[in-house]
Amino acid sequence: MRYTTVIKEMNVLFSGQIMVVSNDSIVIQAFPIYGGRLAQNHTENILQNIAGVEETVPMVFISPLGFEDLLNLVPVNFTMGIPVEHWRLILGPTPLKNNAGHFPSNETSNEVVVGPSVADQYNWTVGTKIVVRGRELEVTGILDTKLALLNRCVFMPLTIAQELFNYRGSTNLITVKPAQGYSQKNLADTIESQIPSVKALTEDERNDMIQPILAQVETWNIGIQTVIFLMSLILVMTVTIMSVSERRRDFATLDAIGAPLTYVFRVVIFETSLIGVLGGILGILFGSLVALVLASLYTNIPLAMFFPTFYEIIPPFYMFEIFLAVVFVCCLGGIIPAINATRMRIAEVLRAEY
Amino acid sequence: MRVKAENLTKVYRLGSSLITAVDDVNLEVNEGALVAVVGRSGSGKSTLLNLIGLNDNPTSGNVFVDDVNVSSLSGRERRRMRLHRMGFVFQTFNLLPTLSAVENVELPMALANAPRKEQREKAVRLLETIGLGGRLSHRPKELSMGEMQRVAIARALANDPEVIIADEPTGELDSKTAEETVSLLSDINRKDRKTVIVATHDEKIVKLMDIVYTIQDGKLRLES
Numbered sequence A: 001m002r003y004t005t006v007i008k009e010m011n012v013l014f015s016g017q018i019m020v021v022s023n024d025s026i027v028i029q030a031f032p033i034y035g036g037r038l039a040q041n042h043t044e045n046i047l048q049n050i051a052g053v054e055e056t057v058p059m060v061f062i063s064p065l066g067f068e069d070l071l072n073l074v075p076v077n078f079t080m081g082i083p084v085e086h087w088r089l090i091l092g093p094t095p096l097k098n099n100a101g102h103f104p105s106n107e108t109s110n111e112v113v114v115g116p117s118v119a120d121q122y123n124w125t126v127g128t129k130i131v132v133r134g135r136e137l138e139v140t141g142i143l144d145t146k147l148a149l150l151n152r153c154v155f156m157p158l159t160i161a162q163e164l165f166n167y168r169g170s171t172n173l174i175t176v177k178p179a180q181g182y183s184q185k186n187l188a189d190t191i192e193s194q195i196p197s198v199k200a201l202t203e204d205e206r207n208d209m210i211q212p213i214l215a216q217v218e219t220w221n222i223g224i225q226t227v228i229f230l231m232s233l234i235l236v237m238t239v240t241i242m243s244v245s246e247r248r249r250d251f252a253t254l255d256a257i258g259a260p261l262t263y264v265f266r267v268v269i270f271e272t273s274l275i276g277v278l279g280g281i282l283g284i285l286f287g288s289l290v291a292l293v294l295a296s297l298y299t300n301i302p303l304a305m306f307f308p309t310f311y312e313i314i315p316p317f318y319m320f321e322i323f324l325a326v327v328f329v330c331c332l333g334g335i336i337p338a339i340n341a342t343r344m345r346i347a348e349v350l351r352a353e354y
Numbered sequence B: 001m002r003v004k005a006e007n008l009t010k011v012y013r014l015g016s017s018l019i020t021a022v023d024d025v026n027l028e029v030n031e032g033a034l035v036a037v038v039g040r041s042g043s044g045k046s047t048l049l050n051l052i053g054l055n056d057n058p059t060s061g062n063v064f065v066d067d068v069n070v071s072s073l074s075g076r077e078r079r080r081m082r083l084h085r086m087g088f089v090f091q092t093f094n095l096l097p098t099l100s101a102v103e104n105v106e107l108p109m110a111l112a113n114a115p116r117k118e119q120r121e122k123a124v125r126l127l128e129t130i131g132l133g134g135r136l137s138h139r140p141k142e143l144s145m146g147e148m149q150r151v152a153i154a155r156a157l158a159n160d161p162e163v164i165i166a167d168e169p170t171g172e173l174d175s176k177t178a179e180e181t182v183s184l185l186s187d188i189n190r191k192d193r194k195t196v197i198v199a200t201h202d203e204k205i206v207k208l209m210d211i212v213y214t215i216q217d218g219k220l221r222l223e224s
Helices: A002-013 A040-048 A067-071 A084-091 A116-122 A158-164 A184-194 A203-246 A248-256 A261-299 A303-313 A316-342 A346-353 B045-052 B075-085 B101-111 B116-129 B145-157 B175-192
Strands: A018-022 A026-028 A031-034 A053-062 A078-082 A111-114 A129-132 A135-142 A153-157 A173-178 A198-201 B003-014 B017-029 B034-038 B060-065 B086-089 B163-167 B195-200 B211-216 B219-222
Touching: A018 A184, A026 A203, A031 A053, A040 A053, A040 A173, A053 A084, A053 A158, A078 A084, A078 A158, A084 A153, A111 A116, A116 A135, A135 A158, A153 A158, A173 A184, A184 A198, A184 A203, A198 A203, A203 A248, A203 A261, A203 A316, A248 A261, A248 A316, A248 A346, A261 A303, A261 A316, A261 B075, A346 B045, B003 B045, B017 B045, B017 B211, B017 B219, B034 B045, B034 B175, B045 B163, B045 B195, B075 B086, B086 B145, B101 B116, B101 B145, B116 B145, B145 B163, B145 B175, B163 B175, B175 B195
Parallel strands: A078 A153, A111 A135, B034 B195, B034 B211, B086 B163, B163 B195
Antiparallel strands: A018 A173, A018 A198, A026 A031, A053 A078, A053 A173, A111 A153, A129 A135, B003 B017, B003 B060, B211 B219
């Protein structure tokens, strides 16, 4: 879920832009997560001479992600180097938290703005001095955002990023804004024909590229949910069958004194529903707490810091969905035991006992 | 309520063998009668009572209640008849353990959709009548055997049935409590003119009964 959210957000950030990356880089949505460099000036010069290119912005995107990290539970931090006059290209109207601080003032200033999640994890505030690859940088602002990617990002001037991450004179990502009247697709084709060493990815292509990954993740999600659903169903059913079996004399007695079958059925379903309601509430409380404790342990963010944003981390709608699912599974799991209960006959029960 | 059994037979399978628990039984119980079915354990008396009480289906033969053949009734109609016209007392009391004495007595009335207030009033009255006015909120495990059986009798009377069917009602009781229980059933028969059919192997109970049948290997014989 975490990765699909990040992936889905990536395209929102660069809506309307063509992303130019090296042919040999591995790209997820708009971002080159592995390999591939572009000679900055050379590539930009060619791009700017192509009809229909209104603006180019070089960037450096540093990701510690290897494919082996995709299953890592620990949140990954990204670093982005962006020319200072182009912050808004990726950050849009995102403000700084409490309107405190400022974006890095010029290309050579040792200043960064960071995502709130990163700031929480390392206990950074505006004015904190941090050391990245041996260079001391100052946190000049903390983004006020809920987007997963921005939450985990450190933004710095492009020049500083190029120096720190050995990208002098090169970059791994250039955004191209098409001029009005030019289609992304035609312009991307032209770019690729003029610079054979690059991929020019339109918004549609980026979405198409990611669809198989998203589909696979969705398939896994559905698979896991199905297994959990079936396991829960079997568990509830087994426990209830045992409970009904232990009380077969009671159900047989109800039948003997003339209780309607619907009454007996309702008794069992009511019991399993009650288990669902109580189990759902306790499960959500306990599960949320465990999730927060684990998140706190993995990220070193104090547990107390999660509580103010508890409903953002685990939205009430999800809790309600889970609650309904639990109650539904319990009701469903009660059906077969309830039918069994309606079939208890005093004559058979007593005959079996004596 | 007049109950009649005609050529009643019940055969059931036990492992690979067939057991004839009730074998071609003919029986007639008139309204207001106090009847005992006497037999040793395994003789078929409980099976016979379950057949008469519509708790079991005969393999062959018919049961008539007021000249209506109830063997052909649907399960729903049989349950309705058990709820409104019959009361059951079991050897092991079969009280619901999670309910208090008064709630156990209220249960048949609740199933019959009696008004809530009426349920409570009648349940309390019944329990007070049989001397359990001080044990209303006690759960079965907090009651003695005799008290539990009296609660079971009160429950059987809850919907004012025409017939009480008691299967070994004294089987779990000491002789003094057994006597009290039989005396209670006898009072119910005499004062309220309810038909009472009791299955027992207790000779002391038999002496108090108007009509006594004996049953052996599923065959019923009128004794007195």
